[in-house]
Amino acid sequence: MADWEPKYNAQPQNGFRNKIESKLWVGKPDTLKRRRRVQTHFTNSTLRVSQRSASTFAFAASITEDYLQSIQLKESSMSAITEELNEIFAIPPINELPPDVSGELQSICRLHSISPKELSYKWESYSMKMGSEQTTLDLPTARAFKKDLQEIVEREARSKSHMRSADRRGAYATPRNAAKGGDAFGMLDSITPVKRSTAGSNKRKAPFETPSVPKSSKADGMSSPSDGRSLPSRTDQNGNQSVAFVERQNPGQFIESLNGHLDVHEPPIAPYPESRVKLTANTDLKKFRYRPMAMHLSEASEVLDDRIDEFQSLIQSHHNLDDSAFGNAAAQGTNRIVAVGRIASDSSEGKLNAASMVLEMSRRTGAGLRVPLKAESVSYEFFPGQIVAVRGINASGDYFSVDEVFDIPLLSLAASQQSTIDSLNERLGVTEEEDHNMPSKALNVITGSGPYTADDNLAFEPLNTLCQKAEESCADMLILIGPFLDTEHPLLASGDFDLPNDPSIEPDRATLVDAFRLLIAKPLQALSKAIPSITIVCIPSTRDVMNKHVSWPQDNLPGKKLGLPKQAKMVSNPVTVSINEIVVGISAQDVLYELRREEVVVGNKQGREGNLLARLPRHLIEQRHFFPLYPPVDRTLLPKPGTEEGIAVGMPMDVSYLKLGEWLEVRPDMLIQPSALPQFAKVVENVLIVNPGPLSKRKGAGTFAQMTIYPRKLTEQERRENKPVANKLFERARVDVVRI
Numbered sequence: 001m002a003d004w005e006p007k008y009n010a011q012p013q014n015g016f017r018n019k020i021e022s023k024l025w026v027g028k029p030d031t032l033k034r035r036r037r038v039q040t041h042f043t044n045s046t047l048r049v050s051q052r053s054a055s056t057f058a059f060a061a062s063i064t065e066d067y068l069q070s071i072q073l074k075e076s077s078m079s080a081i082t083e084e085l086n087e088i089f090a091i092p093p094i095n096e097l098p099p100d101v102s103g104e105l106q107s108i109c110r111l112h113s114i115s116p117k118e119l120s121y122k123w124e125s126y127s128m129k130m131g132s133e134q135t136t137l138d139l140p141t142a143r144a145f146k147k148d149l150q151e152i153v154e155r156e157a158r159s160k161s162h163m164r165s166a167d168r169r170g171a172y173a174t175p176r177n178a179a180k181g182g183d184a185f186g187m188l189d190s191i192t193p194v195k196r197s198t199a200g201s202n203k204r205k206a207p208f209e210t211p212s213v214p215k216s217s218k219a220d221g222m223s224s225p226s227d228g229r230s231l232p233s234r235t236d237q238n239g240n241q242s243v244a245f246v247e248r249q250n251p252g253q254f255i256e257s258l259n260g261h262l263d264v265h266e267p268p269i270a271p272y273p274e275s276r277v278k279l280t281a282n283t284d285l286k287k288f289r290y291r292p293m294a295m296h297l298s299e300a301s302e303v304l305d306d307r308i309d310e311f312q313s314l315i316q317s318h319h320n321l322d323d324s325a326f327g328n329a330a331a332q333g334t335n336r337i338v339a340v341g342r343i344a345s346d347s348s349e350g351k352l353n354a355a356s357m358v359l360e361m362s363r364r365t366g367a368g369l370r371v372p373l374k375a376e377s378v379s380y381e382f383f384p385g386q387i388v389a390v391r392g393i394n395a396s397g398d399y400f401s402v403d404e405v406f407d408i409p410l411l412s413l414a415a416s417q418q419s420t421i422d423s424l425n426e427r428l429g430v431t432e433e434e435d436h437n438m439p440s441k442a443l444n445v446i447t448g449s450g451p452y453t454a455d456d457n458l459a460f461e462p463l464n465t466l467c468q469k470a471e472e473s474c475a476d477m478l479i480l481i482g483p484f485l486d487t488e489h490p491l492l493a494s495g496d497f498d499l500p501n502d503p504s505i506e507p508d509r510a511t512l513v514d515a516f517r518l519l520i521a522k523p524l525q526a527l528s529k530a531i532p533s534i535t536i537v538c539i540p541s542t543r544d545v546m547n548k549h550v551s552w553p554q555d556n557l558p559g560k561k562l563g564l565p566k567q568a569k570m571v572s573n574p575v576t577v578s579i580n581e582i583v584v585g586i587s588a589q590d591v592l593y594e595l596r597r598e599e600v601v602v603g604n605k606q607g608r609e610g611n612l613l614a615r616l617p618r619h620l621i622e623q624r625h626f627f628p629l630y631p632p633v634d635r636t637l638l639p640k641p642g643t644e645e646g647i648a649v650g651m652p653m654d655v656s657y658l659k660l661g662e663w664l665e666v667r668p669d670m671l672i673q674p675s676a677l678p679q680f681a682k683v684v685e686n687v688l689i690v691n692p693g694p695l696s697k698r699k700g701a702g703t704f705a706q707m708t709i710y711p712r713k714l715t716e717q718e719r720r721e722n723k724p725v726a727n728k729l730f731e732r733a734r735v736d737v738v739r740i
Helices: 010-024 031-049 054-089 099-112 116-129 139-169 176-180 297-318 418-427 433-437 461-472 490-494 512-530 591-598 612-623 655-661 716-721
Strands: 254-258 279-281 337-345 357-360 370-374 380-382 387-393 400-405 443-449 477-481 535-539 568-570 575-579 582-586 600-602 670-672 680-684 687-691 703-709 733-739
Touching (some): 054 099, 099 116, 116 139, 254 680, 297 337, 297 655, 461 477, 512 535, 612 680, 680 733
Parallel strands (some): 370 400, 477 535, 535 568
Antiparallel strands (some): 254 733, 337 357, 380 600, 387 400, 575 582, 680 687
């Protein structure tokens, strides 16, 4: 080969091409500058290779022209995309997006290979997901939007990869149906009905589509369980299938009755012309309108400390103890002292037991220290969060040995002025002495607790039946305790269900407010029209999807937009109200179930009270609180709901506002405490405790409570003394727990 012949092969050509290409895409997007830079580079390159070959120069020139043409095409395309983005996203009077925002949007279009029109759909979906219809499109928002799209793509990729790996693992595995007693390879599917599983769904939703909303059904009224509002009948682990509400057994049967010697309320021939109930809220409802999920540790610590110090003052006054009798249980000493503190566990996991029990003292009396408790010599019931006063000694400095547990003084009984009782009896129609014992003069109160429909449908048949019962018996008051629209309901949790037909609702724009208005408010409106004198009280739950206040203590439901009748009164959770002269405490949180799980009995296995259902409410009375348990039970340990997640909502407690759950001044005459424990009605420390049970169980019908409250009769001696008299509700009230 001659010395003057070009000494190069394909590799130098590619290297030369890459070098030119890199120069084309460096610098500002100005065509003229890029052209000059490329030409300059090309000239210098030509000088270096002029001694090689003229063909090399022609090859480089053709490459340069091709890339310049591609630049022009891309610039024209980007210009068109920019104009389209400005047309879609620019809000008048602004006609052009800022360059940085436009650059981010163009980057998204290139990255995901989508058009500006498709990008606008994804932006609308993102704006709705962020909870604002007027999301400002600026540079931080555009970057967050880009990051969100990328995360969704990555999640889909991981999900598909997991499904492919699962398919590969199960390609030659024995079918799971064989282990469950079914046919191994599905050969009987064509001749036997198939039950669809609700654990997962094969329906794929678009990654950026607007979340699905309830659609309005084309059928009038309540649809049957076979339509879109219902799930197929399911079978639990024990092989028990859900029972249709119309096929329930023994409706109207009395499960338990308290004061059965009293007659049931006798309804009048016609509804009462005016309400016989005077409802007064003894709780400051405005205090419940605090900002949830904004708890400060310092405030929570002060609330917990103040509760210990308050109980120490009560115990000192009640038992006539000197200041010198109290001491620090964590300090070593040879003298017997009295220590007041909160029961806690030395471990954050597991159930409290006698070996893990510690006493937590306040910062004022014990510097906030914890000391192990040895309480084998006493018979008592303990639970986390309980405030106790114990006498003992800490001789070794390692633990506090307890030899006595002080009784905590109870609040005084509720009492009323005689003039108030006379005026309220007159409101009930009592004019003569014999009227006090007439069932027609008694107050008729019906109480129901959610859930109000089974897990396989949203027909709310138990609620409609309860409203019919209230109408037939001409109830004076209907107390409804949440949850109403339950977050643990499988259909509500999935968001895929139909609603009854309503001309005021657009099928594709239905909201949960519309669902509440059609499913809950509609039967209450019909009841209010039939009995205008009725009073309805609604207490929310932390499981209600309609309440934005998610923590306990909880603000009331927004009654104005839910379409409830004027007879419906929305109160907080918990709440203390007066029904005429009767003081009633109501809480929707199932504290009895959690106390049952966390309680530890030391000494006598039965404790001070052998009856569990009487012992658990006693804790509430002694602790003067609707929820004295602290911390609440882990929600993963609570009964599992039927949702896909399978985890209960639990107790979202706001410790800074625990004082809103305290009982003030007096013991309530009646405590309504719904629970998953067996329904009951008992008298504990002169307080009437009622657990109506859920109106609907997950797979069948539930129960409710009906109370017949006779007027308070004043004796001659009480009239002579002319003093406030105790209400004594437990003597003159009949409570029946009834199957719906």
